Amino acid sequence: MTPDVFLFWFLALLIIGSGLAVLLFTNPIYSALSLAMTMVGVAAIFITLHAYFIAGVQLIVYAGAVMVLFVMVLMLFDIKAEIQAFSSGKISGAIKLISVGLLSGLIVGGIIMGQKSFVGELSKDAVQVAEAQKVKKSTSPDAATKELGMVLFSKHIFGFEALGVLLTVIAVGAVALARSRGGTHHAK
Amino acid sequence: MGQDVFEITVNCIKLVLIFLMMVQAVPILVWVERRGSAFIQNRFGPNRVGPLGLLQLLADAVKFLTKEDFAPDKAIRPLFYAAPIFALIPATLAFAAIPMSVPLEIGGYVFKIQGYDMNVGIVYILGVSSLAAYTILMAGWGSASKFSLLGALRASAQVISYELALGLSIVGIILLFGTFNLTEMINAQQGTLSFKAFGHTVTSAYIPNWGIFYQPLAAIIFFAATFAESNRLPFDLAEGEAEIVAGFHTEYGGFKMLMFFIGEYGHMMLGSALMIIFFFGGYGIPWVTVDDVRQWAAGLSESATTISVITTLVHFLSFMIKFVFFLWVFIWVRWTLPRFRYDQLMDLGWKTMLPWALGNTILTALVIYLIS
Amino acid sequence: MAEASGMPLGGVIFLTVFLAIFGTFLIYLARAIGGQRKDNSAVKRDIYECGIPGQEKRETKVSVKFYLTAILFILFDIEIIFMYPWAITFRDFIASGQGTFVFTSMMIFLAIFIFGLFWEIKSKALEWD
Numbered sequence: 310m311t312p313d314v315f316l317f318w319f320l321a322l323l324i325i326g327s328g329l330a331v332l333l334f335t336n337p338i339y340s341a342l343s344l345a346m347t348m349v350g351v352a353a354i355f356i357t358l359h360a361y362f363i364a365g366v367q368l369i370v371y372a373g374a375v376m377v378l379f380v381m382v383l384m385l386f387d388i389k390a391e392i393q394a395f396s397s398g399k400i401s402g403a404i405k406l407i408s409v410g411l412l413s414g415l416i417v418g419g420i421i422m423g424q425k426s427f428v429g430e431l432s433k434d435a436v437q438v439a440e441a442q443k444v445k446k447s448t449s450p451d452a453a454t455k456e457l458g459m460v461l462f463s464k465h466i467f468g469f470e471a472l473g474v475l476l477t478v479i480a481v482g483a484v485a486l487a488r489s490r491g492g493t494h495h496a497k
Numbered sequence: 498m499g500q501d502v503f504e505i506t507v508n509c510i511k512l513v514l515i516f517l518m519m520v521q522a523v524p525i526l527v528w529v530e531r532r533g534s535a536f537i538q539n540r541f542g543p544n545r546v547g548p549l550g551l552l553q554l555l556a557d558a559v560k561f562l563t564k565e566d567f568a569p570d571k572a573i574r575p576l577f578y579a580a581p582i583f584a585l586i587p588a589t590l591a592f593a594a595i596p597m598s599v600p601l602e603i604g605g606y607v608f609k610i611q612g613y614d615m616n617v618g619i620v621y622i623l624g625v626s627s628l629a630a631y632t633i634l635m636a637g638w639g640s641a642s643k644f645s646l647l648g649a650l651r652a653s654a655q656v657i658s659y660e661l662a663l664g665l666s667i668v669g670i671i672l673l674f675g676t677f678n679l680t681e682m683i684n685a686q687q688g689t690l691s692f693k694a695f696g697h698t699v700t701s702a703y704i705p706n707w708g709i710f711y712q713p714l715a716a717i718i719f720f721a722a723t724f725a726e727s728n729r730l731p732f733d734l735a736e737g738e739a740e741i742v743a744g745f746h747t748e749y750g751g752f753k754m755l756m757f758f759i760g761e762y763g764h765m766m767l768g769s770a771l772m773i774i775f776f777f778g779g780y781g782i783p784w785v786t787v788d789d790v791r792q793w794a795a796g797l798s799e800s801a802t803t804i805s806v807i808t809t810l811v812h813f814l815s816f817m818i819k820f821v822f823f824l825w826v827f828i829w830v831r832w833t834l835p836r837f838r839y840d841q842l843m844d845l846g847w848k849t850m851l852p853w854a855l856g857n858t859i860l861t862a863l864v865i866y867l868i869s
Numbered sequence: 870m871a872e873a874s875g876m877p878l879g880g881v882i883f884l885t886v887f888l889a890i891f892g893t894f895l896i897y898l899a900r901a902i903g904g905q906r907k908d909n910s911a912v913k914r915d916i917y918e919c920g921i922p923g924q925e926k927r928e929t930k931v932s933v934k935f936y937l938t939a940i941l942f943i944l945f946d947i948e949i950i951f952m953y954p955w956a957i958t959f960r961d962f963i964a965s966g967q968g969t970f971v972f973t974s975m976m977i978f979l980a981i982f983i984f985g986l987f988w989e990i991k992s993k994a995l996e997w998d
Contacts, residue, residue, distance in 0.1 A: 365620030373627025458954030582892030
């Protein structure tokens with residue numbers, strides 16, 4: 310087993326383990342922390358794929374911002390009622406079992422598909438592309454990020470601008486919701 | 498992977514050494530902070546245990562170790578105990594990516610004087626240190642105390658608010674150097690001031706080629722934001738005797754408390770190191786390039802190994818002098834400025850520093866666009 | 870040095886695991902040396918309160934401002950992250966003659982950003998009281 314393969318399996322098990330923990334913990338706080346762990350694992354996987362900038366973005370945005378929001382919001386709620394809704398009842402148990410079943414089905418399916426030849430051909434292409442990029446990359450440590458920037462600001466420039474508008478709209482919406490009366494905070 | 502067992506072993510030892518260096522620096526910094534504050538406030542400070550009170554460090558460590566291990570009944574134990582352990586991780590992981598000197602070349606091996614060379618240095622450091630919010634939230638929630646919870650919410654809201662100004666002030670630096678890699682940034686700041694404008698090269702023999710002369714506003718914003726990130730005064734609103742006692746670590750004592758301290762001082766060290774690398778030439782010696790130093794060392798000795806060792810040591814010393822100076826500034830500011838009120842703190846972050854950082858970004862882009 | 874390979878990641882994982890083990894060891898060490906006293910009354914084991922019996926539940930109602938701050942932080946954080954690839958490629962774009970186009974498009978993006986920020990300041994969403 311080469312170190313790279315070992316690293317992949319280690320990270321894969323970490324991600325799947327923490328992903329399962331998200332489902333199986335009854336306390337929402339633990340679930341959210343496990344989800345953060347999953348995000349960190351995904352960031353590490355990106356590093357093994359030489360996508361350093363994406364890995365950093367994964368860390369900053371998902372692990373560092375989105376999950377922090379989740380954990381903070383969970384702290385604002387009365388967690389006891391949530392725990393009961395989470396842990397008891399046949400429906401939620403059934404949903405958990407179904408999701409675990411779906412997940413294991415996906416894994417088994419992935420392994421079976423991975424052995425078929427056409428996927429093998431595809432991944433061979435991907436490996437070739439990656440090898441070709443590795444040759445290019447060795448010139449400068451920022452080459453991959455620069456490539457990403459080049460594509461983002463020439464080909465996908467419209468999507469980029471639209472995203473700016475979208476984010477502003479979300480901000481306006483969030484402010485409007487938080488200021489509306491009759492929520493939990495202003496009720497007396 | 499093109500590496501032998503020896504090199505991997507050395508790298509692992511290096512990582513452990515960097516961590517131990519950080520841990521060792523903490524009691525010294527605590528001593529400097531207490532003596533320094535006493536000096537500033539015209540008091541004595543610790544001066545009974547050992548010469549100049551230096552053995553106070555040892556006494557403190559023994560005291561922390563022999564304290565009873567205590568957790569409140571209502572605390573959520575896994576989180577309560579995991580939080581101080583987790584407090585060590587983000588700052589150390591980020592600090593290990595800081596280049597502290599030029600690589601050492603001995604007999605065909607090249608040893609970098611840093612834990613690991615991340616290609617995307619800044620993005621990695623920002624990403625890892627943004628995980629520090631979890632420590633605060635875990636401690637606040639795990640303690641099951643309202644003071645802890647409120648303190649944790651306050652602290653994490655503060656940390657994330659200032660992360661914006663921090664991230665945005667770095668955009669100007671990336672525009673300037675055109676790279677994410679910390680070593681390349683330092684390489685770009687060698688020698689005396691010289692830059693290209695309108696096809697001419699402007700040089701000055703008296704000013705070092707440091708980032709602060711290109712990005713003074715970013716330097717101010719960045720430095721202020723690092724204070725807030727490491728929860729130091731004047732931004733230490735996570736604590737407040739009269740309102741929320743000790744904030745998120747109200748219920749902690751003894752060694753667990755010390756581990757939070759290590760995390761806090763770790764962030765302080767990270768802030769000073771980044772400040773040096775972005776704005777003060779990193780390990781470079783002012784006015785002089787690495788090649789100059791190497792030539793000077795070549796005049797002293799013949800063997801390539803000795804030259805490399807001397808070059809590395811000289812640059813390490815240069816890094817340490819700057820590093821210690823900025824750590825002292827952290828302590829100095831703490832005992833000079835009064836603290837903020839919470840709304841003032843948030844106003845400063847969102848309404849002052851964020852717009853100014855934006856302005857800095859636009860200005861930098863405009864200047865780079867116009868002169869080239 | 871195999872820079873671009875998994876080694877930095879290996880180093881990160883090694884350091885994380887080392888810190889976790891080291892931290893756990895420290896906690897256990899402190900516990901072993903410090904020990905637990907026998908006089909563990911209920912008052913002592915209670916959470917901190919200023920000299921009166923602890924009254925509040927943990928589930929204190931907290932200002933919605935914290936939530937708002939966090940969500941605005943995410944949005945601005947994403948916008949700032951998008952500036953990084955722009956900042957790093959800006960000189961390359963200028964060199965290849967596309968400088969004006971990229972500069973203008975980023976200025977439009979920044980204008981939207983600034984509009985959002987000033988709208989929030991004006992709508993008093995960032996006021997703390």
